[in-house]
Amino acid sequence: MRFRKRNRCQLFNKRWRSGDRGLVNDELVPTLEERKCIGFQKPGRHKCLPPRIKIMNPSIQTSQTSQHWAVVGGGILGMTLALRLSQQGHRVTLLESRANTGGLADAWRIGDATWDRHYHVTLMSDTHARDILGELGLDDQMQWVETKTGFYTDGQLHSMSNTLEFLRFPPLRMIDKLRLGGTIAWAARVKNWKKLENIAVGDWLTRLSGQRTFEKMWLPLLRCKLGECWRETSAAFIWATIARMYAARRTGLKKEMFGYCRGGYAQVLDRFNGKLQDAGVEICCNAAVKSIRTAIDGRMTIQFAEHDRVFDQVVSTLPTPVMSRICPELTPEEKSLFDGVRYHGIVCASVLLKNSLSPYYVTNITDDGYPFTAVIEMTALIDKAELNGSALVYLPRYVAPHDELFDNSDAEIEHEFLCGLQRMHPKLSLADVKAVRISRVRHVFALPTLGYSERLPPIVTSVPGLYALNSSHIVNGTLNVNETIKLANDFAAGLRDLTHPFAHRVARCQPAETLCPV
Numbered sequence: 001m002r003f004r005k006r007n008r009c010q011l012f013n014k015r016w017r018s019g020d021r022g023l024v025n026d027e028l029v030p031t032l033e034e035r036k037c038i039g040f041q042k043p044g045r046h047k048c049l050p051p052r053i054k055i056m057n058p059s060i061q062t063s064q065t066s067q068h069w070a071v072v073g074g075g076i077l078g079m080t081l082a083l084r085l086s087q088q089g090h091r092v093t094l095l096e097s098r099a100n101t102g103g104l105a106d107a108w109r110i111g112d113a114t115w116d117r118h119y120h121v122t123l124m125s126d127t128h129a130r131d132i133l134g135e136l137g138l139d140d141q142m143q144w145v146e147t148k149t150g151f152y153t154d155g156q157l158h159s160m161s162n163t164l165e166f167l168r169f170p171p172l173r174m175i176d177k178l179r180l181g182g183t184i185a186w187a188a189r190v191k192n193w194k195k196l197e198n199i200a201v202g203d204w205l206t207r208l209s210g211q212r213t214f215e216k217m218w219l220p221l222l223r224c225k226l227g228e229c230w231r232e233t234s235a236a237f238i239w240a241t242i243a244r245m246y247a248a249r250r251t252g253l254k255k256e257m258f259g260y261c262r263g264g265y266a267q268v269l270d271r272f273n274g275k276l277q278d279a280g281v282e283i284c285c286n287a288a289v290k291s292i293r294t295a296i297d298g299r300m301t302i303q304f305a306e307h308d309r310v311f312d313q314v315v316s317t318l319p320t321p322v323m324s325r326i327c328p329e330l331t332p333e334e335k336s337l338f339d340g341v342r343y344h345g346i347v348c349a350s351v352l353l354k355n356s357l358s359p360y361y362v363t364n365i366t367d368d369g370y371p372f373t374a375v376i377e378m379t380a381l382i383d384k385a386e387l388n389g390s391a392l393v394y395l396p397r398y399v400a401p402h403d404e405l406f407d408n409s410d411a412e413i414e415h416e417f418l419c420g421l422q423r424m425h426p427k428l429s430l431a432d433v434k435a436v437r438i439s440r441v442r443h444v445f446a447l448p449t450l451g452y453s454e455r456l457p458p459i460v461t462s463v464p465g466l467y468a469l470n471s472s473h474i475v476n477g478t479l480n481v482n483e484t485i486k487l488a489n490d491f492a493a494g495l496r497d498l499t500h501p502f503a504h505r506v507a508r509c510q511p512a513e514t515l516c517p518v
């Protein structure tokens with residue numbers, strides 16, 4: 001078996017160096033010309049990636065004992081996994097269906113500016129994310145800014161950025177405020193999140209904050225992020241949210257410091273792609289995976305629209321319902337776990353404006369009747385010079401994956417969202433709007449329903465050589481880049497070190513040939 005593997009590697013490397021084209025164990029070896037483009041559509045017709053993705057470094061050879069891993073999904077999770085696996089000496093191919101890497105954290109062009117497709121900030125406490133930024137040589141590009149938070153309540157915009165403003169906040173009585181403050185302080189100290197998983201978030205918040213505060217404050221905020229699914233959500237959700245926001249404040253309920261990288265995620269991803277290429281990772285964009293199944297020799301075949309490729313190991317970072325659909329060999333029990341994770345999606349408008357709307361980075365909306373669930377004013381955080389002097393506002397609406405909003409046209413969503421924004425900011429005129437773009441993503445985060453961690457989908461599947469790791473495996477945190485990077489780091493550490501706490505979740509990771517004799 002080992003002999004077969006070594007031969008395959010040697011043959012591949014020989015052909016790689018010579019630029020000779022051919023099939024090695026069903027695997028297409030690209031010609032030198034084709035290697036100038038990393039993405040592909042079908043054998044012989046490689047599709048170039050956007051200019052920021054350069055040529056991979058073919059001089060980097062992986063060790064003979066290494067495995068050829070496919071990482072499916074080129075978001076932050078897939079990129080970090082690809083980096084860590086290549087650092088462990090494996091040969092790695094990153095497969096992304098879109099034209100560029102980055103996933104939820106990618107950047108796009110809006111009007112004459114380029115910024116993140118979805119609003120992103122880094123917290124000082126995001127140690128894993130900050131370590132990666134350090135590895136990418138971007139730590140000196142981080143800007144740390146004290147931000148303000150607003151509340152739109154009873155048709156009025158209120159600042160709620162410090163303790164004094166909180167105490168003055170008109171919609172709540174003093175007793176409500178004390179109970180609200182007490183809830184937040186209590187939640188920030190809870191260590192045993194597992195217990196909270198079995199308590200409905202509504203029950204827990206009502207008990208701690210009182211009925212009135214729950215209805216006036218918590219319920220609108222829960223509806224913002226979860227819609228009517230808040231009824232099935234556990235208290236662990238609000239605990240994780242509070243714990244993260246608490247960490248953003250340097251001392252107690254004082255100041256929020258949020259960070260962003262100069263140039264936004266466009267800059268981060270550019271560096272990340274470069275780092276992956278330097279590590280020898282093959283990045284394939286426009287490579288939508290159609291199915292993953294066992295090959296005749298026991299390795300893994302990945303099927304694309306017009307051709308197949310074979311890998312020793314595959315780790316997918318795709319949402320669990322997608323995994324269930326594209327992996328026909330999963331057992332019925334596994335499929336029911338993968339399908340059982342309930343996701344929430346987002347429709348998010350980016351609005352480029354001539355002028356700022358408010359000083360608040362986040363404006364939470366507690367009034368009914370608005371088409372979006374918050375207003376995120378990015379330029380209350382980032383320097384307007386990043387956007388050629390314009391202001392950038394995001395209008396998110398979190399919705400279930402099959403919500404009819406996904407079927408509305410961009411023009412319909414734009415009209416509805418801008419009308420809502422004008423109601424909130426009557427001085428805003430349409431002439432102030434420079435550009436609008438709409439992002440739609442059906443699977444953004446897994447709803448932390450009651451007892452969620454007891455029904456987690458497996459990371460090691462029953463299909464030898466197939467692993468499924470994604471944000472549904474974040475059990476005691478919110479969806480964010482830091483947790484995402486931690487997942488990838490833990491997976492890689494678990495592969496290498498059997499004493500790592502994550503190792504039991506990746507314990508069956510062995511070379512495909514030892515699992516499936518040919």
Ligand SMILES: Cc1cc2nc3c(=O)[nH]c(=O)nc-3n(C[C@H](O)[C@H](O)[C@H](O)COP(=O)(O)OP(=O)(O)OC[C@H]3O[C@@H](n4cnc5c(N)ncnc54)[C@H](O)[C@@H]3O)c2cc1C
Nearest residue numbers: 073075076077096097103104105118120121288289480481
């Ligand atoms: C509105 C919003 C705001 C956010 N704000 C913050 C923030 O302020 N701070 C923070 O830290 N985090 C934030 N996040 C979270 C952060 O973006 C995520 O944690 C992170 O990007 C998740 O990365 P991922 O790789 O797990 O998933 P994804 O980014 O979803 O990556 C999955 C990838 O798989 C690809 N794919 C799908 N199907 C296929 C297929 N069949 N074949 C190949 N590829 C496929 C997708 O195109 C995608 O690129 C925010 C997210 C959203 C949506």
